[in-house]
Amino acid sequence: xxxxxxxxxxxxxxxxxxxxxxxxxxxxxxxxxxxxxxxxxxxxxxxxxxxxxxxxxxxxxxxxxxxxxxxxxxxxxxxxxxxxxxxxxxxxxxxxxxxxxxxxxxxxxxxxxxxxxxxxxxxxxxxxxxxxxxxxxxxxxxxxxxxxxxxxxxxxxxxxxxxxxxxxxxxxxxxxxxxxxxxxxxxxxxxxxxxxxxxxxxxxxxxxxxxxxxxxxxxxxxxxxxxxxxxxxxxxxxxxxxxxxxxxxxxxxxxxxxxxxxxxxxxxxxxxxxxxxxxxxxxxxxxxxxxxxxxxxxxxxxxxxxxxxxxxxxxxxxxxxxxxxxxxxxxxxxxxxxxxxxxxxxxxxxxxxxxxxxxxx
Amino acid sequence: xxxxxxxxxxxxxxxxxxxxxxxxxxxxxxxxxxxxxxxxxxxxxxxxxxxxxxxxxxxxxxxxxxxxxxxxxxxxxxxxxxxxxxxxxxxxxxxxxxxxxxxxxxxxxxxxxxxxxxxxxxxxxxxxxxxxxxxxxxxxxxxxxxxxxxxxxxxxxxxxxxxxxxxxxxxxxxxxxxxxxxxxxxxxxxxxxxxxxxxxxxxxxxxxxxxxxxxxxxxxx
Numbered sequence: 107x108x109x110x111x112x113x114x115x116x117x118x119x120x121x122x123x124x125x126x127x128x129x130x131x132x133x134x135x136x137x138x139x140x141x142x143x144x145x146x147x148x149x150x151x152x153x154x155x156x157x158x159x160x161x162x163x164x165x166x167x168x169x170x171x172x173x174x175x176x177x178x179x180x181x182x183x184x185x186x187x188x189x190x191x192x193x194x195x196x197x198x199x200x201x202x203x204x205x206x207x208x209x210x211x212x213x214x215x216x217x218x219x220x221x222x223x224x225x226x227x228x229x230x231x232x233x234x235x236x237x238x239x240x241x242x243x244x245x246x247x248x249x250x251x252x253x254x255x256x257x258x259x260x261x262x263x264x265x266x267x268x269x270x271x272x273x274x275x276x277x278x279x280x281x282x283x284x285x286x287x288x289x290x291x292x293x294x295x296x297x298x299x300x301x302x303x304x305x306x307x308x309x310x311x312x313x314x315x316x317x318x319x320x321x322x323x324x325x326x327x328x329x330x331x332x333x334x335x336x337x338x339x340x341x342x343x344x345x346x347x348x349x350x351x352x353x354x355x356x357x358x359x360x361x362x363x364x365x366x367x368x369x370x371x372x373x374x375x376x377x378x379x380x381x382x383x384x385x386x387x388x389x390x391x392x393x394x395x396x397x398x399x400x401x402x403x404x405x406x407x408x409x410x411x412x413x414x415x416x417x418x419x420x421x422x423x424x425x426x427x428x429x430x431x432x433x434x435x436x437x438x439x440x441x442x443x444x445x446x447x448x449x450x451x452x453x454x455x456x457x458x459x460x461x462x463x464x465x466x467x
Numbered sequence: 468x469x470x471x472x473x474x475x476x477x478x479x480x481x482x483x484x485x486x487x488x489x490x491x492x493x494x495x496x497x498x499x500x501x502x503x504x505x506x507x508x509x510x511x512x513x514x515x516x517x518x519x520x521x522x523x524x525x526x527x528x529x530x531x532x533x534x535x536x537x538x539x540x541x542x543x544x545x546x547x548x549x550x551x552x553x554x555x556x557x558x559x560x561x562x563x564x565x566x567x568x569x570x571x572x573x574x575x576x577x578x579x580x581x582x583x584x585x586x587x588x589x590x591x592x593x594x595x596x597x598x599x600x601x602x603x604x605x606x607x608x609x610x611x612x613x614x615x616x617x618x619x620x621x622x623x624x625x626x627x628x629x630x631x632x633x634x635x636x637x638x639x640x641x642x643x644x645x646x647x648x649x650x651x652x653x654x655x656x657x658x659x660x661x662x663x664x665x666x667x668x669x670x671x672x673x674x675x676x677x678x679x680x681x682x683x684x685x686x687x688x
Contacts, residue, residue, distance in 0.1 A: 349579065349581070411477065411481060428492050431491075432496050435494065438493070439504070
């Protein structure tokens, strides 16, 4: 597809109606908490935008992030913008392979140097470059080379944003996040395992409309999508406040849809938009389908101590250490007791008896 | 990328908690054995009065203000009661806390709705501040106070305050505040056996002993 075509023309060619396009713009504006007056501005900006060049690099990942974007039941505008219009290079999706694919990447880099968006999913192994290579190029080399000409980088998925499952203890490949290697480019983290598709296109739309990246939180995530915990937006929250909890996955509480906190739900410490935007075209999200949140958009969520342990209980086994500590306490207490008794006995033995005769001397 | 908050939370829920519980148990067992092993010389004298029940009555009696004291020192009694009751409600009747206790020792009981616990927590915090102000402004109390009094006050306030702030998402993000909340509880656990906070364990035994020995000496309560 030629680069001079505007996004509006490209979308129309894909059969997206004006109504569908405006609907997408309105949804994006409302998701990003922008006023309705911004909708025409977004529409105008996207309409006129030259199709953005996007290079997508996949490193140590499971393809779940790509699946999340591309396997929706009906093709969406966001899917089209990203999947069929923008992508110049996505080695999982594109038909070309090996050197032909690498050629596409190099060409896109050359033509849009300094302007393209780089999307990365997957973590980068730095332990041994051989753990993950593409066309004989190590992930680290490819990232460093491609990042040089990028306007901004979007780390899609928890692996790219924070290391994800490859980085989980004991991290056999020495996996790191994109932000661990790239320090001189704006990086937008869109974590989740997988992330919500609309967040990615929201970030893209924001970039095309305003020419800037959205405001980020201290974990590098766009605040508009990751500003609140799932717990605070959860429809089951009233049950938490009332003290009504499911104690197992098949008890009465579970059937009545009570809070899943005791079953290990990590929603109180998970910042994501699942409870509001939901998944599969707004159908549902994990808690709605009866399973606690596993905290997949948080750094190191695999090592948080177990998906089924309540947030308020300890991660590590306590009993053995506690027993040993109590036993040590008994020993130390006994030693103290001996010392005190000895002090008492010494005082007693040193005690001199004084008689009337002594005093009258 | 900053993952400090989650890392801290993982530490306080993991190794931090184990360390705190270990020091706490070690200290409690050590001090209980030390105190109870001291013993007393056999009392060879005949008891001055029939002292049976005197210990038990003292446990109860010392919990109530002696005549006239409520008027003379209302903040001590009322503030103290409000703080302690609020603290018990907050610590023992908040569902996530009960879940922790159930996980550790296997027993549990019904909790209260979180807005009720929330109210108890803020009332406790206010009571703590009032008794501190009273301690500082009252010349006698100020004279009697030392570093340990202010340290234990701070260690008691911090878990209440951080818990309250976390619940309301104030100042810091929830993850970091929750981590600080658990961390301050762990500091409290570590300090408890070795400071006057040990009254949690020694209070009733000490009262019983005072009542009983006084009873034998002729001032039965």
